[in-house]
Amino acid sequence: MLLSGCVTVEAPDKPIVINLNINIKQEVVYRLDGEAKALIDEQGGIF
Template identity: 65%
Template sequence: MRGISRERAFVMAIAGAIPLAGCITLEAPDEPIVIELNINITQEVIYRLAEDAGNTIDENASIF
């Protein structure tokens, strides 16, 4: 009897899953996907300015 109930459960699972297959659809969006990349580069700019300022002070120590 166990073999029959397993087969019956399998058939019922497959029969239940068949209607769900038609519910899944994939569609491309009407408008293009836009990805905005806001990259913060202030740290690099500040580092470069600090390095340049340090070099300027070293080169012109008599002014400062």
């Protein structure tokens, strides 16, 4: 016995809308020891 089927695909009446509400928050925290901070303060122009 052989069974066959039919599949139909139809486009929707209205357009498909995809809302992507993405918020990217990046927070960078750094700590410097006393010598490194003093060096940066003295040589700040190189950064």
